[in-house]
Every structure is written in structure tokens, then in C-alpha cells.
Amino acid sequence: MSPRYADDVAAxxxxxxxxxxxxxxxxxxxxxxxxxxVRVVVVDTRGALSAGLAAAQALGxxxxxxxGAMLVLLSxxxxxxAGAARDxxxxxxxxxxxxxxxxxxxxxxxxxxxxxxxxxAAAPLPPDSGEADRLxxxxxxxxxxxxxxxxxxxxxxxxxxxxxxxxxxxxxTIYGRDVADRLLAVIAxxxxxxxDSRTPSGELRLLSRLTAAEYAIGISGAGAADKLERLARQxxxxxxxxxxxxxxxxxxxxxxxxxxxxxxxxxxxxxxATALLREASIALSDARGREPGAVARFHQESDREALARRAxxxxxxxxxLKDGGITILFQPQASLSDGVVGGVEALxxxxxxxxxxxxx
Numbered sequence: 001m002s003p004r005y006a007d008d009v010a011a012x013x014x015x016x017x018x019x020x021x022x023x024x025x026x027x028x029x030x031x032x033x034x035x036x037x038v039r040v041v042v043v044d045t046r047g048a049l050s051a052g053l054a055a056a057q058a059l060g061x062x063x064x065x066x067x068g069a070m071l072v073l074l075s076x077x078x079x080x081x082a083g084a085a086r087d088x089x090x091x092x093x094x095x096x097x098x099x100x101x102x103x104x105x106x107x108x109x110x111x112x113x114x115x116x117x118x119x120x121a122a123a124p125l126p127p128d129s130g131e132a133d134r135l136x137x138x139x140x141x142x143x144x145x146x147x148x149x150x151x152x153x154x155x156x157x158x159x160x161x162x163x164x165x166x167x168x169x170x171x172x173t174i175y176g177r178d179v180a181d182r183l184l185a186v187i188a189x190x191x192x193x194x195x196d197s198r199t200p201s202g203e204l205r206l207l208s209r210l211t212a213a214e215y216a217i218g219i220s221g222a223g224a225a226d227k228l229e230r231l232a233r234q235x236x237x238x239x240x241x242x243x244x245x246x247x248x249x250x251x252x253x254x255x256x257x258x259x260x261x262x263x264x265x266x267x268x269x270x271x272x273a274t275a276l277l278r279e280a281s282i283a284l285s286d287a288r289g290r291e292p293g294a295v296a297r298f299h300q301e302s303d304r305e306a307l308a309r310r311a312x313x314x315x316x317x318x319x320x321l322k323d324g325g326i327t328i329l330f331q332p333q334a335s336l337s338d339g340v341v342g343g344v345e346a347l348x349x350x351x352x353x354x355x356x357x358x359x360x
Contacts, residue, residue: 001023001024001026001029001032001041001042001043001044001052001055001059002022002023002024002042002043002044002046003024003025003026003044003047003048003051003052004044004046004047004048005044005046005047006022006023006024006044007022009022009042009044009073010022012100012103012104012107013042013107015100015104016100016103016104016107016108017104018040018107018111021036021038026048026051026052026054026055026058027055029043029055029058029059030055030058030059030062033059033062033063034062038068039063039066039067039068039069039111039114039118040068040069040070040071040107040110040111040114041059041063041068041069041070041071042070042071042072042073042107043055043056043059043070043071043072043073043090044073045072045073045074045075045078045081045085046073046074046075046078046096047075049074049075049078049081052072053081053084053085053088056070056072056085056088056089056090057088057089057241059089060088060089060090060241061089061241061242061243061244061249062244063089064089064186064189064190064243064244065186065243065244065245065246066244067114067117067118067189068114068117069091069092069110069111069113069114069117070089070090070091070092070110071090071091071092071093071094071106071107071110072085072088072090072092072093072094073093073094073095073096074093074094074095074096075095075096076095076096076097078095079095082095087237087240087241088241089241091110091113091193092106092109092110092113094106117189131143133208133209135181135184135185135209136184136185136187136188136209137185137188138188138192138207138208138209138215139206139207139208139209140208140209141208141209141210141211141216141277143206143208144160144206144208144210144216144218144277145270145273145274145277146273147206147218148160148218148269148272148273148276148277149269149270149272149273150269151204151218151220152261152263152265152269152272152273153269155263156204156220156221156222157220157221157222157224157225157260157261157262157263158218158219158220158221158224158260158261158276159218159219159220159224159225159228159258159259159260159261159276159280160216160217160218160219160258160259160260160276160277160279160280161216161217161219161228161231161232161235161256161257161258161280162210162214162215162216162256162257162258162277162280162281162283162284163191163214163215163216163217163232163235163236163254163255163256163284164213164214164254164255164256164257164284164287164288165184165187165213165214165215165239165252165253165254166252166253166254166255166288166292167251167252167253168180168183168212168213168252169213171183171250171252175245175248175250179245179246179248179250182245183243183245183250183252184209184212184213186243186244186245187215187238187239187243187252188207188209188215190238190243191207191215191235191238192207194234194235194237194238195207195217195231195235202221202222202223203219203220203221203223203224203227204219204220204221205217205218205219205220206218210277214281214284216277216280217231217235219231225260225262228258228260228297229258229295229297232256232258232295233256233293233295235254235256236254236255236256236293236295237293238254239252239253239254239292239293240293253292253293254292254293255284255287255288255290255292255293255294255295255296256284256287256294256295256296257280257281257282257283257284257285257286257287257295257296257297257298258280258283258295258296258297258298259276259277259279259280259282259283259297259298260297260298261276279298280298282298283296283297283298284296317350320350320351320352325350325351325352326348326349326350326351327348327349327351328346328347328348328349329346329347329348329349330344330345330346330347331344331345331347332344332345333345
């Protein structure tokens, strides 16, 4: 797809031994891709950055759903748009000037990337060893917990980001379990490169699937504490584009909770790993009450106190329902013009005086 240099790009593709299919109009790129049996896309934004990035944004979900690859070409003056290209779905970026040999190499690497994705999708699942999640291929929750315990045993500071997928239960109900399971696998494929990208020397990361709609990434390293929130937001940006499942584009949101251990948490390595995951989940619970894309960090005292208050309130409420402490009152709704009662509003009232052990 090239608004301005289509012939040049086609010639480069042909010289690399591939058969080019050219589209010059950005607004037609997504439809053209859907109609063509291809898995490698080149989006040339040179001289037309806005139109090119818009086309990449439109193509991204379909390329990902087909387990393909997308190479985005940028002008030298637009090199700082590489991040925007990756956010749009690019699997690789080239900045001009570049020669035919460099382009050919990039094109073949993109094809190899697509081949590997297709092979991974077609490969039979390995025996269930407990190390990998069978649906997504990511590390299992048990493996992440073991990994965190290993970092603690080695006295390496570590932390956890837990990511919750919004609207997943609704997707499961509307489209069925098969589509929901495939959505989880596609989300894992999108989060993987983000989690692995630009890992500093001495920093380790492990991406896992915790439960049906939760993922977690463990991070260790002395300098990782300051990068947790930034990495969490990078991961959540992966939810800004829809996910392609067959002919559907499914929109889901993400939120994240963060917990960190600098080595001061009490307990043996296994119990510290369990506590870290629990604290990150508590922080995620806080983030779920905010807008999509929210990130919450666990704070030792305040979050524990809030969780205890919530648990106490739930316990008291169940007791009130059981013991008759909740009553229903009806408040009339009358017309101001003639005073005629046209309806009632039902109000539930909790009489806390009935509860001797009520905790305000």
C-alpha cells in the first residue's frame, strides 16, 4: 500500500522474488487485503504519513487475525513515528534511505515471522506439564508463581503487573466459548511482543495467563521498579485496536494492577510470590472501578485496609439479608399539577440498629 511511490515499492518487492499486489488508495487497503490471499503487507508512509498510518491502523487487526506481518516504511524526517507505526500493528519498521538488499532482507524476515506464527498455530499442543497455558502458549499461573519465588530466593527485586480484560464475559455470552478462547489466544499474541520489546540488560520478564480473562507479567531487576507503570501502559495500549476473529472485529478494554517487592516483604520465597500476585490482583480490583486503560499500584496499608472494610461490609450485608435487616419502602410519585399519584419508587433500607456487631 503506497499512495505516492507504489511503482517503486512494487519493483522492490519483485526484485526480492515476491509477487506484488499494489494498492494506491489508503481507504481501500483493508478491503483489498481481505480479498487477497496474502500474509505480508508493506505500508509505505513516505510522503503521506497521516494517510499511511491510518491505513496501517485499518490493516492491523486483519493482518494480526491472519497471523501475518506488516512492514511499515518511513521517511527519514518521520523516523520518530516508528512508535506510532508499531502501535498501529507494524511488526517491523524501515526508515529511508535504504537499498534493495536491505528491503529484501526485511521482506524475507517479515515472511519468516508470518510463517512462524502460522506454524505455531498449527502445531499440536504439548503435553500438559503445568509450565505452559494450553490455550495461549504463555507461561501458566503456576510457572509465574514459581518464577517469582526463584527471583526472591536469588534476592532479586521483582514485581508483577496483572492485566484484566474487560467485557470478556459479555463476549463469551454473545459469540460463544470458541470465539472467546480464540480471542484470548490473539490477545496473548499481541501482548507478547510488547512484553519482550526493549528489555534492558539485567532485567527479566515472564508473561503468563492467570485466569480466563487475566494476564500477568513478572519483572525482575534492580531498575525495574521505575518502569512498571510505563510498561503496564504500553501493554494496555495493545487493547486500543480491535481484535480480528474470522470476519469479526472485537473491541475489549484492559486495566492493570501493579505490585512490587524490593526485598522487604516477610516470608519464604513461595509465600512472597503468592503475596505479590494477590497484591497485584487487589490493585487490579481498584483499577476495574476506573476508566478503561487505568493502572493502579498496590499500596501496603491503605489497600489492605480498604480490602478489609469491603470484606466486612459484604459479610454484614449478607447477614442483614439473612436476618431481615433489609426492608422495602415505597415512596409515592405524584404529579405536581394535580397531586395524582402515578407510581411509586421502591427503596431498600438497611437498618443497622438490628446488627449488634455492625462495623461502621
